[in-house]
Amino acid sequence: MRFAVPVFPGSNCDVDCIKAVKEVLGQPVEAVWHQESDLDRFDAVILPGGFSYGDYLRTGALARFSPVMEGVQKAAEQGKLILGICNGFQVLLEAGLLPGAMRRNDHLQFRCSIQSLRVENNRLPFTLDYRAGEDIRFPIAHGEGNYYCDEETLSRLEANGQIVFRYTGENPNGSVADIAGICNERGNVLGLMPHPERAVLDWMGSEDGRRLFTSMLRYWEGKSDVA
């Protein structure tokens, strides 16, 4: 399974994502400069965290216009797996690949900690290796993770099982319905604020992120076998 990690000017978790894929899956993974639009050689794309273009306009608002996003769009349509983490999630929202929008954290501060989450849907390519309703811990680090969508969208997300992760305990940013991560209707595009790539080794404070990556691989291999 071949992974692409697009790098925008200002991305800063690109290296972490690459390390995590190598560490957990041992699969080929490549950094792709934002000006490249052809992602056909990859099976999955991880949009990394960071501050693309400094996030000076609105988080992710400029990155969505990068040529690489054409490739991401196409990959999503082809049913490849797209994972947007933190800034990557914000870019997916701006690109319209996921519904909703992001606001500043309700307390107006950046927040970095290890956060408890609940796996709300474990039937997705990204969550196969978790138990339904399982409590897990992922690091968070963001100033704008306050996810918002209107009532109608929220009921649709709820009904379709598109809410993938919810914060448990204290909601760190004020997001609607404690949402930490959502997917598209088809289930092949996931965006989440917490950082699974920061929870893959014992000394990191949590290893719960490993299974997000192993799920992706297991799903993809299963799919390829059928095909």
Added chain:
Amino acid sequence: MLPEQTTTVWEPSPEKIQAEGLYRDMGMTDEEFEQVIGHLGRLPNWTEVGIYSVMWSEHCSYKNSKPLLRRFPVEGPHVLQGPGEGAGALDIGNNQAVVFKVESHNHPTAVEPFQGAATGVGGIIRDVFSMGARPVALLNSLRFGTLDSPRVRYLFEQAVAGIAHYGNVVGIPTVGGEVEFDRRYEENPLVNAMCVGIVDHDKLQKGVASGIGNPVIYVGSSTGRDGIHGATFASEELGEDSEEKRPAVQAGDPFMEKLLLEACLELVEKGILIGIQDMGAAGLTCSSAEMAAKGGTGIEMDLDQVPQREKGMTPYEIMLSESQERMLLVVEEGRQDEVRQVLDKWNLPSAVVGRVTGDGRLRLRHGGEIVADIPVNTLVDDAPVYHREQREPAYYRENASARPEEALADQNPAQVLRKVLGSLNVASKRWVYQQYDHMVRTNTAVRPGSDAAVVMLEGTDKALAMCTDGNGRYVYLNPREGGAIAVAEAARNVVCSGARPLGITDCLNFGNPEKPEGFWQLAQAVEGMSEACRFLETPVVGGNVSLYNETRGEAILPTPVVGMVGLIESREHITTQDFRQEGDVLLLLGETRAELGGSVLEQVVTGELSGRPPRLDLEKEKKLQEAVLAAIRQGKVRSAHDLSSGGLAVALAESGFANGLGAEVELDTELAPALFLFSESQSRVLLSVDPQQAEAVQELIASHGIPCRPIGRVAGDRLQIQVNGQQVIDETVAALKAIWEGALPCAMNPSSTN
């Protein structure tokens, strides 16, 4: 494009500058002005006076502190780069070096806290990557007034937000540091930022201009009118008009910094650079002059080529601007295109602004005319040096007879423990560090909150431990002892995390050196630090001096901040302060005496600052550190916590917070319970060890000649302490933790009811 539009700024003639003493407004004295005339053999023009005044400011020249700084031990078997470059470098094996430095941004923060603090972080990051190193961690040491004043809360909140913003955007984890509050920092807060980087030996860079005819390349943000005379502003006392000096504070752009960082490291990787230096304090002036001085060359620049943010900037403004996120490069002639390719990829403005010359002069052209022509050595090596007068202050003599212990002996330990844990200098700093991304780059093995932070060295089994330390109260009471303690405690902190201390960087935050009492504090502190560094074999490889930290004549507590880096040989050795297992035996290492001068207990109970600080015996300190490290390396230690502010009582409480574990402790002592529990005697450590190993550890520690006694065990969810058979503390860990965690958020939000 900058048209030939004439400037509207009026500049006085050389004669007028001399006749009216206009140089004095730039912080230059009459004697210094005479020296400039001597160096040039003529009267300097406005631009030249500006250049001399910033280069000769304390901030750039260390003219007041240089004679003292020579006392620091700067050499050692693993020193690859000592003071004098962007940052120091120490060998850590595997052909790698750790590059690190701490620097102050105090005065900018006092007038514009967000940008002032943020740009302090930006500057220190550039210092580290200008050495060719990849920055892997940030730390910061903060001192603010007490939070009961709304203005202090504003300064503190904004400074923390500024530090967070800059580091988070650039994507370097802020892994540690410390914060203290004292009314003596109210008008003059301290923001010291430290950056740690990693580089392969053969990639280590220097800020040097060599090779006559080689191009000098400017890269990064364009030059604006911000921060003009920032270095001069940093070298004078704050006064009523300091608020008006806001234009002397720069505005930071961390996104630009990230691009600059990646581009410069790409150039380093390609091996194109001859010299690279940050345009920090005194901007283009300092970087060009220092690079030429180090290369034994000269530099000629055409200021019309300098990318500019505004039209009509004068040579004076261009040379003195402290606009952020700019670097100066020297490359081999003919390789400009290779450089440009990399810089274009990162969308960075760049320009060839000059050439290296062989005549040892800094020569500047503007609009086709020569606007400055100065011998480089007179700016750097021949800057004035002052041997200031020292006088032992009256308060120091008076304190010799003060015995703060007497007033504290009768305190009820349970009551004061609550007060101490809820005091801002001991309370949890989570409110601060949860605003810093401390995990990006996924190498952080010990996050903020322990004695030292630990960052893994990628591709090896090793790790770096790092911390900052400095106790202004101790230094005030006895600068020499306090200076030594700052070094010893920093070393003890990295030892407790499983590391061998390697070396330090320091930031000397003091008052006006022209006052003999103030200079005495500085000189004594440097003496104490030097002694400790020599003894503990931790050379000083770089740092920064921040003097004139006074407002309306009142100085801050003298505060040397020590940034220490240590090497952990194996991941297995990483140790934290957290109790891990019920039943583990608690061992107290070192001797406890009635030493409470400058202690947290004194602060909390009487609010005074009196007596003498704890004594430090460097011989014992070194043995203690060797003993602890030996025990850790043998895998026999479950947790290790340095005893510092708040003494044993605080160490016992803090060690239990992470895992909600209590302790049953029995102590026998001739001291009053409060004195024993809150004493801040030095060279002490609390260990928790597997009961099976307890005896072996005791023997090991004793073999190093360090007293070691079992004082109880990790147990339950209560902290229970008996002294001489009497129960003096019995509290749930949860209740203590609530006090400790709630204090700072509560102080920052005084009107809140929740």
